[in-house]
Amino acid sequence: MLNEHYCRAVIFEQARQPQEIRQIELPLLSSGELLIRNEYVTLCRSDINTFTGKRTEKTPTILGHEIVGRIASFGPDTPRTDSAGTSLDIGDRLTWSIFASDPESEHSRRGIPQKGASLFKYGHEQLSESNTLHGGLAEYTILRKNTALFRLKNSVPLPVAALINCSVATVAGSIRLAGELSGKTVLVSGAGMLGLIACAMAREAGASQVLALDIHAERLDSAIKFGATAGFKVTADGESLKDILHRNGQSNPIQIVLEYSGSAEAMESTLTVLDIGGTAVWVGATYPQRSLQIDAEKIVRNLHIIKGLHNYNQDDLAKAVHFISENHDRYPFTEIIYDGFNLETVNEAFDYAINQNPHRVGLRINND
Numbered sequence: 213m214l215n216e217h218y219c220r221a222v223i224f225e226q227a228r229q230p231q232e233i234r235q236i237e238l239p240l241l242s243s244g245e246l247l248i249r250n251e252y253v254t255l256c257r258s259d260i261n262t263f264t265g266k267r268t269e270k271t272p273t274i275l276g277h278e279i280v281g282r283i284a285s286f287g288p289d290t291p292r293t294d295s296a297g298t299s300l301d302i303g304d305r306l307t308w309s310i311f312a313s314d315p316e317s318e319h320s321r322r323g324i325p326q327k328g329a330s331l332f333k334y335g336h337e338q339l340s341e342s343n344t345l346h347g348g349l350a351e352y353t354i355l356r357k358n359t360a361l362f363r364l365k366n367s368v369p370l371p372v373a374a375l376i377n378c379s380v381a382t383v384a385g386s387i388r389l390a391g392e393l394s395g396k397t398v399l400v401s402g403a404g405m406l407g408l409i410a411c412a413m414a415r416e417a418g419a420s421q422v423l424a425l426d427i428h429a430e431r432l433d434s435a436i437k438f439g440a441t442a443g444f445k446v447t448a449d450g451e452s453l454k455d456i457l458h459r460n461g462q463s464n465p466i467q468i469v470l471e472y473s474g475s476a477e478a479m480e481s482t483l484t485v486l487d488i489g490g491t492a493v494w495v496g497a498t499y500p501q502r503s504l505q506i507d508a509e510k511i512v513r514n515l516h517i518i519k520g521l522h523n524y525n526q527d528d529l530a531k532a533v534h535f536i537s538e539n540h541d542r543y544p545f546t547e548i549i550y551d552g553f554n555l556e557t558v559n560e561a562f563d564y565a566i567n568q569n570p571h572r573v574g575l576r577i578n579n580d
């Protein structure tokens with residue numbers, strides 16, 4: 213039965229099994245917490261991978277971590293400002309970091325709070341009596357103390373705003389690791405959601421050329437709309453990436469590789485075209501797969517730098533908010549998000565995401 217002390221949440225129990233909506237009690241907020249009335253969730257690739265069993269989470273859980281919502285209430289002593297010092301009030305729209313961790317822990321102090329002590333991740337936690345409403349596929353989310361949060365302008369469309377706290381912030385982190393992009397040739401491997409955002413961000417950061425790589429031609433068309441200067445289709449016929457680039461008239465040295473596909477072949481092949489002194493940032497490999505075969509001598513002689521990134525830090529989230537606020541209508545974000553579902557149709561939303569494989573599937577919550 214519905215009443216004001218309960219809300220609806222979608223419970224994930226087992227891979228590939230239909231998810232059920234259940235009533236969950238709204239707990240009293242503790243110090244530092246915020247109650248958020250969720251507005252929109254986009255299904256991230258890791259949600260899909262958990263649903264299909266490609267990666268595992270402790271269950272039962274509430275999936276969904278690309279979320280946007282409005283402040284419904286403040287816990288006792290919860291600061292009335294966001295991470296940028298902007299004042300906050302009931303009804304303000306927020307984006308927040310997908311994790312909360314101890315800011316005084318060693319990793320947090322070193323700028324990697326996503327690996328800090330007491331790590332908690334929205335959309336990735338087991339449900340228990342005392343730990344509920346931590347995923348986006350519910351009417352409410354409780355934000356914990358030590359969650360970075362930023363107030364959003366109402367002018368950003370909801371589906372685009374939802375992308376900020378996973379896809380966009382992660383790409384912002386990878387571009388931070390890549391270093392200065394101005395005047396450089398950047399190769400973006402994988403033209404999924406992160407790859408498209410990376411094309412746009414790299415262009416806005418002054419890259420002279422942004423080359424997109426994917427196995428799907430239509431994704432390369434999208435990459436061009438997001439600022440890629442050229443797209444290259446990788447085929448299964450064994451042609452080397454170097455030959456593919458040459459055959460298509462691409463001879464400029466590639467100084468930066470941003471790898472989002474997670475494919476072992478893509479990580480191996482993109483290293484073979486990286487210029488002397490170049491940097492490769494690997495982001496996509498967030499699931500178990502075979503070990504790579506890379507030529508250590510080439511890495512040494514070519515002075516290559518390889519960096520890995522998982523999630524992001526608070527500065528990356530701030531940059532993501534700024535990027536979307538400034539650029540949401542300069543690139544066709546809303547065209548690549550399939551905006552057709554809500555909590556009641558959550559099972560259809562996952563089916564659609566798996567079978568149709570759009571860049572993102574979105575669910576409207578509390579506002580349809």
Ligand SMILES: [Zn+2]
Nearest residue numbers: 256257258378
């Ligand atoms: Zn995600």
